[in-house]
Amino acid sequence: MTTHLMNTYARQPLAFVRGEGAWLWDEAGKRYLDAVAGVAVNGLGHGHPGLVKAIAEQAAAVIHTSNLYRVPRQEELADRLCALSRMDRVFFCNSGCEANEAAIKLARLYGHGKGIEVPTIIVMEKAFHGRTMATLTATGSRKIQAGFEPLLTGFARVPYNDIEAVRQVAEHNKSVVAVLLEVVQGEGGINLLAPDYLAEMRKICDAQGWLLMLDEVQTGIGRTGTWFGFQHSGVVPDVMALAKGLGSGVPIGACLARGAAAEVFKPGNHGSTFGGNPLACAAALATLDAIESEGLLQNAGVRGEAIRAGLREALAGVHGVVEIRGEGMMIGVELDRPCGELVGVARDAGVLINVTAERVIRLVPPLIYGDAEVSVLVDAVSSIVRNYLQQAA
Numbered sequence: 001m002t003t004h005l006m007n008t009y010a011r012q013p014l015a016f017v018r019g020e021g022a023w024l025w026d027e028a029g030k031r032y033l034d035a036v037a038g039v040a041v042n043g044l045g046h047g048h049p050g051l052v053k054a055i056a057e058q059a060a061a062v063i064h065t066s067n068l069y070r071v072p073r074q075e076e077l078a079d080r081l082c083a084l085s086r087m088d089r090v091f092f093c094n095s096g097c098e099a100n101e102a103a104i105k106l107a108r109l110y111g112h113g114k115g116i117e118v119p120t121i122i123v124m125e126k127a128f129h130g131r132t133m134a135t136l137t138a139t140g141s142r143k144i145q146a147g148f149e150p151l152l153t154g155f156a157r158v159p160y161n162d163i164e165a166v167r168q169v170a171e172h173n174k175s176v177v178a179v180l181l182e183v184v185q186g187e188g189g190i191n192l193l194a195p196d197y198l199a200e201m202r203k204i205c206d207a208q209g210w211l212l213m214l215d216e217v218q219t220g221i222g223r224t225g226t227w228f229g230f231q232h233s234g235v236v237p238d239v240m241a242l243a244k245g246l247g248s249g250v251p252i253g254a255c256l257a258r259g260a261a262a263e264v265f266k267p268g269n270h271g272s273t274f275g276g277n278p279l280a281c282a283a284a285l286a287t288l289d290a291i292e293s294e295g296l297l298q299n300a301g302v303r304g305e306a307i308r309a310g311l312r313e314a315l316a317g318v319h320g321v322v323e324i325r326g327e328g329m330m331i332g333v334e335l336d337r338p339c340g341e342l343v344g345v346a347r348d349a350g351v352l353i354n355v356t357a358e359r360v361i362r363l364v365p366p367l368i369y370g371d372a373e374v375s376v377l378v379d380a381v382s383s384i385v386r387n388y389l390q391q392a393a
């Protein structure tokens with residue numbers, strides 16, 4: 001292993017050389033069932049023919065031209081995303097943190113436009129919004145912030161899923177301009193909102209003139225069984241950040257906005273050299289096409305529920321399993337103790353899983369799972385968890 005890479009990741013000691021559908025092969029030819037999907041990115045799995053063809057054709061035509069010129073693929077993708085989400089305008093970037101960064105800048109500019117001198121954004125405990133200075137400030141984890149002070153000002157933090165705490169801030173802090181949250185917290189441990197939370201939040205935002213900004217970087221593009229996580233609630237946000245699943249692995253992020261929020265940015269306010277280039281947009285368009293034509297929203301809903309039901313049945317009564325929860329193909333198995341070592345145990349058994357928030361097994365498989373993959377995953381994860389809890393007891 002080279003020492004010429006900065007030491008930013010605790011990498012697992014293997015590399016994949018080939019993938020097909022929900023399966024990956026390592027350098028030694030061993031096969032793994034993928035329940036990580038490049039951290040909720042590869043919704044179509046690996047080697048999807050429609051995606052590969054679209055990327056190859058676009059690469060041969062033109063890869064990048066910059067935003068000095070019109071980019072027809074970008075316009076087409078913006079139209080598609082707005083039609084699916086009921087948003088009005090899109091800014092394209094290259095990652096999740098950049099999509100949130102755009103949302104934060106948009107909210108601040110919106111606030112200044114209303115004469116608010118120190119615009120404040122309400123953010124959540126256990127949130128994850130990225131690793132740039134603004135987004136790590138918005139993130140609700142000391143581990144991610146420590147050592148990078150001074151952090152930014154202009155954020156107020158409340159507990160996740162606590163609408164009363166938001167009402168308290170509304171009463172006392174007149175500089176608030178927006179709320180930023182994940183509809184299901186991913187890195188924070190697959191934490192769900194109460195069913196009426198977003199509707200209540202929408203009411204508060206409307207009454208206060210705040211922007212409701214959703215970080216759908218992980219939940220967006222079919223992950224939870226609908227195009228966007230907010231669509232389970234019937235509430236429409238003012239601003240939404242997308243990235244992970246959008247390009248199926250070709251880097252692309254997007255900040256979408258609706259109504260007044262969509263008119264905030266003017267030429268010169270924001271930009272990105274690579275953002276929304278023809279190659280990335282072609283990958284995103286092919287992703288949307290495949291999700292539509294292959295019924296992957298419905299599949300994500302059905303298979304995700306089957307995985308949760310299978311795990312609940314297999315782990316019923318097992319002491320140490322706190323909760324099995326999730327929405328669509330975003331699944332958390334919370335244990336009563338740290339379980340990071342299960343990643344390696346599962347890998348040896350030929351299954352790729354992730355552990356987040358120390359005690360939560362996170363399963364974010366490709367949206368294309370069939371019956372066979374569901375049962376391999378349920379069997380492997382349940383037996384690994386059972387062995388681990390029994391052995392430690």
Ligand SMILES: *Cc1c(COP(=O)(O)O)cnc(C)c1O
Pocket residue numbers: 094095096097098100128129130131182186187215216217218219243244
């Ligand atoms: C992954 C993630 C991000 C950061 O995305 P990057 O592409 O790594 O910058 C932001 N928000 C959420 C909810 C995420 O899951």
